[in-house]
Amino acid sequence: MPIRPKVSSLLDNQTLATTFDDLASSRAIERIWTRDHTLWNPNPTEIDNRLGWLTVLDHMQDGLSDLRSFAQAAREARTTDVVLLGMGGSSLGPEVLRCTFGSSKGAPRLWVLDSTVPGWVRQVTTAIQPARTLFLVASKSGGTIEVMSLFAHFWELVHRTKGNRGGAQFIAITDPGTGLEQLARERGFWRTFANQPDIGGRYSVLSYFGLVPAALLGLDVGKLLSRALAMREACRQTVAKDNPGAALGGLMAAMAKSGRDKVTLLTSPALTSFGLWVEQLLAESTGKEGTGLIPVAGEPFASPAAYGADRVFISLRLRGDRNASLDRTVSALQRAGQPVYSLQLKDRYDLGGEFFRWEFATAIAGHALGIQPFDQPNVQESKDNTGRVLKEVETQGKLPSVAVLTPKQALTQLLDQTGPNRYLAILAYTTPTSQVEAALRALRKALMVRHRLATTAGYGPRYLHSTGQLHKGGPNSGLFLELVDTMKPDLAVPEKFYTFGTLAQAQAIGDLQSLQTHQRPAVRIALGPNPVRTIRSLVTFLTPAKATRRTSVPKKRSTPTRRTRR
Secondary structure (H helix, E strand, C coil), X not given: CCCCCCEECCCCCHHHHHHHHHHHHCCHHHHHHCCCHHHCCCCCCCCCCCCHHHCHHHHHHHCHHHHHHHXXXXXXXXXXXXXXXXXXXXXHHHHHHHHHHCCCCCCCEEEEECCCCHHHHHHHHHHCCHHHEEEEEECCCCCCHHHHXXXXXXXXXXXXXXXXXXXXXXXXXXXCCCHHHHHHHHHCCCEEEECXXXXXXXXXXXXXXXXXXXXXXXXXXXXXXXXXXXXXXXXXXXXXXXXXXHHHHHHHHHHHHXXXXXXXXXXXXXXXXXXXXXXXHHHHHHCECCECCEEECCCCCCCHHHCCCCEEEEEEEECCCCXXXXXXXXXXXXXXXXXXXXXXXXXXXXXXXXXXXXXXXXXXXXXXXXXXXXXXXXHHHHHHHHHHHHHHHHHHCCCCCCCCECHHHHHHHHHCCCCCCCEEEEEEECCCCHHHHHHHHHHHHHHHHHHCCEEEEEECCHHHHCCHHHHHHCCCCEEEEEEEECCCXXXXXXXXXXXXXXXXXXXXXXXXXXXXXXXXXXXXEEEECCHHHHHHHHHHHHCCCCCCCCCCXXXXXXXXXXXXXX
């Protein structure tokens, strides 16, 4: 049974008590379980067909033996690699499982590819053995432009590789009746996993979208589901403070109402990637109508002085991990009076329970904030902008021009608009490397220490399917720094007039235009041929030069000779 955490806070707990009282009087928990759409909106659109996450665990339990047989067949086929082609809810859950568990002995490596940046696509392409790789084409809608472009690339790659097995190397995960399901039939895919259709993408990690990759990684899917089922049972408790999901959701909503809308995740090292999934869940579900929760994940630890009064901290501590740094940070924040909510995981399989806890918490928080948590009205906007930019490329033969500032100009322009409750989002259209990651962490730390700014960081176009909704529809408190590399060398998209580089540039331009249309402060920096050096130049700009101390050399004083006693 999950342990109910304690909250330490300077915040007036009356706000929290009022929120829990409201949850009780509205019978919010009971109404979630009866699928009462009026808990969030009188209109059932995109609610009554989005609550399948409450029951999907039962369907997955029934399909366990099939998943195990499928994974065994993949191993017997001597599969060395699995490449998942997906975006948003189709990719972020599997990425968490890949980073947290890795591949078990004898299982293939998993690559999660949710980018159109050509360097990233090429990185995966060159790392695999095409004839011994399975490709998971994962899309709820079955027609996402990124996924279908990636499919075209790898379909061509496989078919020009000696010893390939053609369509038998491809697996579809999609909703029934989509274009992807039809494509899988026409191209002779090995399998199609038709997902339960009444589940939104960001709530789909415990469905086929998450569990097919989990099975291929060699995870004990039954154990993962059992932890989720235990949490689901605990979330039936009708007293909010005793319900692990409702307690978390009520806390986040109460803190947001009190000005602490930056939900900052502090995790054990092995759980770092969990923040990628939480970002989408919270941002896309609550970031609308000018309000919402702002998830802050992957931020470097800092001293309490680097954090403002707009934070609530959620700590996820994995027993037996290297927790010294996490424990020091949590203790320091508690001593400083910051609100910290601590969750304990006894092992990595407790992630199954955490997935469900956070889904339930998000549904509760949506109600408490007066938000419909299952739609994403501003996501389509950036997709439409991308389409419009690509149309211009097709007709004009080039991308539209956009203002690009020098690193110093861009950062100065954004930081001139800092103030209480602001946050800065770094939107990086580049290939992740350890050096790029280190530079981005240093940039976030410098912004925290110098300006007490909450920071987020996402790779494009991944973030468009994650935090992009919050950026346009949430509170107008964000400052947006878009970093775009040269996209060279580029990579063709088979049978399309555009390349991967052109598509990524179109997505970056389209989103910048969308942010500016919503009067969000947004600037763009060209990363140039050396992205790491450019990012580090921003860090240097933020770090004040240490004053050089003039030190005088003291004069040598004569000292009396000490006689040695004999």
